[in-house]
Structure formats: C-alpha cells, structure tokens
Amino acid sequence: MNIIEQGKRFVQWLRELGERTAWDWQRCPQCGHRQTCKYGFYQRRVWFLEGQREIRVQRHYCYNCKRTYSEQCRFLVRGSWYARGVHRQAIDHWQHVGSSLRRTAEWLRSCMGHRERWQMWRSWEELERRVVCHLSASTVHRWLDKAGRKAQQSVAGQLEAVPISRQLGTDGMWARLRGGAKRVVLLVVDSVSGVIWPPVVAAGEESEEPWAQLFERARQAGLPLQAMRGVTSDGCHGLMAYLRYQLHWVNHQRCVWHLWRGLASQSLWTGPMAHRW
Numbered sequence: 001m002n003i004i005e006q007g008k009r010f011v012q013w014l015r016e017l018g019e020r021t022a023w024d025w026q027r028c029p030q031c032g033h034r035q036t037c038k039y040g041f042y043q044r045r046v047w048f049l050e051g052q053r054e055i056r057v058q059r060h061y062c063y064n065c066k067r068t069y070s071e072q073c074r075f076l077v078r079g080s081w082y083a084r085g086v087h088r089q090a091i092d093h094w095q096h097v098g099s100s101l102r103r104t105a106e107w108l109r110s111c112m113g114h115r116e117r118w119q120m121w122r123s124w125e126e127l128e129r130r131v132v133c134h135l136s137a138s139t140v141h142r143w144l145d146k147a148g149r150k151a152q153q154s155v156a157g158q159l160e161a162v163p164i165s166r167q168l169g170t171d172g173m174w175a176r177l178r179g180g181a182k183r184v185v186l187l188v189v190d191s192v193s194g195v196i197w198p199p200v201v202a203a204g205e206e207s208e209e210p211w212a213q214l215f216e217r218a219r220q221a222g223l224p225l226q227a228m229r230g231v232t233s234d235g236c237h238g239l240m241a242y243l244r245y246q247l248h249w250v251n252h253q254r255c256v257w258h259l260w261r262g263l264a265s266q267s268l269w270t271g272p273m274a275h276r277w
C-alpha cells in the first residue's frame, strides 16, 4: 500500500469512528458479540487547541468474553492528555514551520493556555483564569519519535504506483556536518503532488554520477523515468549533462527563482542600482 492509499485509509478510519452510533458500540470490539451492557464511564481532562475540556468516555462490559472496552473518539489519542489536533499541529509546526522542539511547545502552550506569547498577541485582554498548560519540548519529541517509527514501518512500498505529474523539480542542499565536512543532499520532487523521492547524499553535485544515483534511487522507489516529461532545476552542470545524455527525452527548464537570485546578486546588489536598495 503506497503512502497516498495509507493516508486515505487513515482518514477513512477517523471518519468511520466519528460516525459510529450507540448501536455500533454495543458490539464488542474484542469478540464481536452483542451481549454487552454499559459499564459506567470515566472523565478525562484533555487539552484541545482551544483549551482544556473534560471528556466523558463511556465504558462497556461484554458478557461473552468477560472484558470491558471503552468507546473511542476520533479527536482523542489513547492515553494522551492532548487531543489529536494538538499532536498533529505540533508535528506540522516542527516540520513545516521548521522551529525547534522548544519553540513548538511554547507556541502550542501559548495557544492552549492563553499564557506566554498569547499575552503579546492580545495585550489588551485581561489575563484569564485558566489552567496552566505544561506541554514540554520532550513530549513533542516523543510524539515525533512515535510518528517517525510508525512511518519507518511503512517505508517498503511507500512510493509504489504513486501517480506522478511527470513534471519534477530537483536541487541540491549543502550541509555542514560535524567535524567540518561538507555534503550535498540531492532531492527530486514531483512539482504538482509534492511527493519527495528518496534523497541521495553526495560529496559534490558538479559531476553526472550523483545525479545518476539520485534518479536511479527514485526509479527503484517506483518513479518511471520513461514517463518523465520535464525537470526544473538550477544550472548545475552535472545535472544538465546527465539529463542530456541519459534522459534525453526530458525537457529541462531553468528554475526562475534561481535565475532571479543569481541576477539579484550580480546586478541589483552590487551594480548601478545598488543605491536604490
């Protein structure tokens, strides 16, 4: 099952969970029997993005397997004081915004508990009498770890038969490693769907070889090279040579953003227009 099908299945599961009726919950999830009865409930204090709320969780007892079970809710994560929305926003904040774990936790605490940065955003408001939120960076770290382990289990076949737009973008990102060594991470991404194919780490990007490795790796992961139509990139010679000789059916387009940046660095900042900036 590829990554898109997995995502759809997960959303479908959440939707079905939300649509479950009292009649559905009467069926024991362990043995499937309907000889069950309601068996009290417990209260849980859960942090949502809007603040803390008390949630009542119904329990059931099964006469057949003599076990109890609790009703599940799509917005709750089992065993957590924080709702699913908070977990997902924390991971998204760390990944998409690119902030540190400490800042992610601080941001969410401010939103949920109306303290810390909230007071800066809404300085004209009186401080509310709210429960203090204690979400810590180590908790966010644990959620990320859990999400990473889960993602790792599904790596095999993750990109199989993923629909492609046939238009790809590629670039290299330089990183300085511990000890002063420099490496470049090469990436190829579907320009429309945003699917990122497995990256390659290389010592340099000026020869054809690392680019050949990158596209070979993408091919192994399921990218049909014959179906590709266009690649957008900067003017890297290694890539251009590789495309010209190995993927000659692919149209190459220079990335406009890279060109602008190149032009800006040469003429606007240092040229005759420099005084205007």
Ligand SMILES: [Zn+2]
Pocket (backbone or CB within 6 Å): 028, 029, 030, 031, 032, 033, 062, 063, 064, 065, 066, 067
């Ligand atoms: Zn049962």
